[in-house]
Amino acid sequence: MLEHAVWWHVYPLGALGAPIRGEHGAPEPRLRRLEAWLDYAVELGCNGLLLNPVFASVAHGYETLDHYRIDPRLGDTEDFDALVAAAASRGLHVVLDGVFNHVAREHPLVAARPDMIRWQGDQPKGWEGHSDLVELNHDHPEVRAMVADIMAHWLRRGVAGWRLDVAYAVPADFWRDVLGRVRAEFPSAIFLGEVIHGDYAVIARDSTFDSVTQYELWKAIWSSLVDRNGWELAHAIERHAAFSAEFIPNTFTGNHDVSRMASLVEPHQLPITPYLLTTLPGAPSVYYGDEQGFTGLKTDRLGGDDDVRPPLPASPADLSALGAGMLHHYQAAIALRRRNPWLATADVEVTRRANEAISYRVTGSGNTLDVHIDLVGGGVTIEGSGEHLVV
Template sequence: MLEHAIWWHVYPLGAVGAPIRTEHGDPAPRLRRLEAWLDYAVELGCNGLLLNPVFASVSHGYDTLDYYRVDPRLGDDADLDRLIAQCRDRGMLIVLDGVFNHVAREHPWVLARPDLIAHDDDGVPRAWEGHDSLVELDHANPAVADLVVDIMGHWLRRGIAGWRLDVAYAVPAAFWRDVTSRVSAEFPETVFLGEVIHGDYPAFVADAGLTTVTQYELWKAIWSSLKDTNLWELAHAIERHAAFCRSFLPQTFVGNHDVTRIASLVGSARAALAAGILMLLPGSPSVYYGDEQGYAGIKRDELGGDDDVRPLLPPSPADLSPLGAPIHQAYRDAIGFRRRHPWLASGAVEVTARANERLAWRITAGEQACDVVLDLTAGTLVAVAADETLTIGA
């Protein structure tokens, strides 16, 4: 499944204009606003919708109140069922965000089921990484695994394809192994995407029974190399990526809901090159909504510091600014090239030449090959496969 997937990644609460910091927000069927964007995602070349939290929460979605209820700021079960059906009609998969490391301090379990909650030595519910509004679940309690299995099954039966596992790195791999094996027994095609920042990716995938994890090493190397004009870093990351790909298919990206926008990091011209790099490497890539339009946004470590990178979408694609057209075309070209050469997703990659401003690599699968040259002096990325050439940039 993953080798054919290109995800359009959306933070729903921001994209549909839900109030974030007013308590519980204003109930409204805002999730329906995403329906106007599904054809746009398909025309971009995406066949999957990767959604950040849609469940009832206090504010930003990662402070869950009820895993079985759609956040009223987005709508209700019928609105999510409708979105799933609309995606199915277009051949799109949906993956939902499962926040199973922690819950909101206001979650009913904190008082009614303290056995499910991790506690400090003094008996106080344990805050996650210093966030007082979030308390950790007790993953040593088998009842927590039972609940997560039930929650996952509940929504898989509604038609979703899998789960993004928030801060998967903070949860014991043995917990995930138990959960994923039990869920897979009923739903063998389930995608389990773990959020992992660094460490031994292949070992975590194997130990936790996951399908894939977020490839943050490659993300960092792409933007950092383009920003600093130091393609040696990207060369090293591609070689690491090649090793990862021999064990599993990494989930690749140049933007998501937790990081500064690629256009803000490297500028619009090099952001287009970043899109080309993303699509011309093995993996299961995602496009974070707005990146394909050159959206800018800086993540800040402060209250409301995520707002810039989790913006409101216009009512429909027809309302987009024409200023985003050039980078949008670069994304369409790069994704189209990948679609016409689907073996790129799982091919073997090797770096063939490297310098500060010029990097070349080759992807092979059987008798098929694609040669890629990234030239920062010329401001171009050129890929050649069979009798087709893709050029991005000047």
């Protein structure tokens, strides 16, 4: 399934207008509202729905209180089951975000089972200095059993796999053990590790991830456009080719943790991004709103993620007409990918590099695509395998 995956990536708490800080108010079945967007995701060309946290949490979803309970701000289990069923009826596979490196300081384990969390002196150890995010003790056999049980619980409810939050901070042997247990019951489940730095291929192999997040490529795409530096993008594509020979990376041009591409590059350069995303090997994900040209900058302050996690309107019919141009490019790029599924596992070779332009050739299954990109002017030409596309 990973070879054919194109995900629409949604941060539900933000996209559905849930209150993030302060009093949450009465429970509300906001997940039901996402059903109005499923046909839109299909028309975009996606066959998967990659969701950020949906479990009961304190605020932004990554300080989990209960992995077995849907966050009341989003609804309950019935609302979740309805969304999964509605997605399945449209051929959309749901992947959940599993936060298994840490839990909320208020999580019952912190007080009731101190042996299952990590300590720093007489205080629970906070992840990367965040005292509200308490690290789990991944060496503890009951932590391993708990995480395996949580994964299996939701896989039994129809999800297709898991995005593993800050997977790079958890020992590889933990993942190897836990994922082995889960795969014994769900051999086709997908496990996507969030990895930012390091040797992606080694991490994927040692942890037995099916995929990892390709942050190197994401960074090279936007900074090469900003700096007019095709050399940086060429280097990243060559690194990407080596990773892709080992596993299928998760490629992206935006997600819930980074500034929107439309706020980083010039408007005339923006149409380049979906064609890069879909002509390079990997399993692409499209962060909700990027296909509409949403803007938003991530900043280092309280609420600094809010701009990149905005609410969606009630339905696609309520979107601004200003996004139609970018939507057309995303649909065209994903359609090209759908016509050429071999691209997911293709080989890629940079054939020309310069400050202001780059060309690369993608080959696989007896097919070839030549891609030429003008980083300054914003032009894209794609030729080969029956394709002729000029942007």
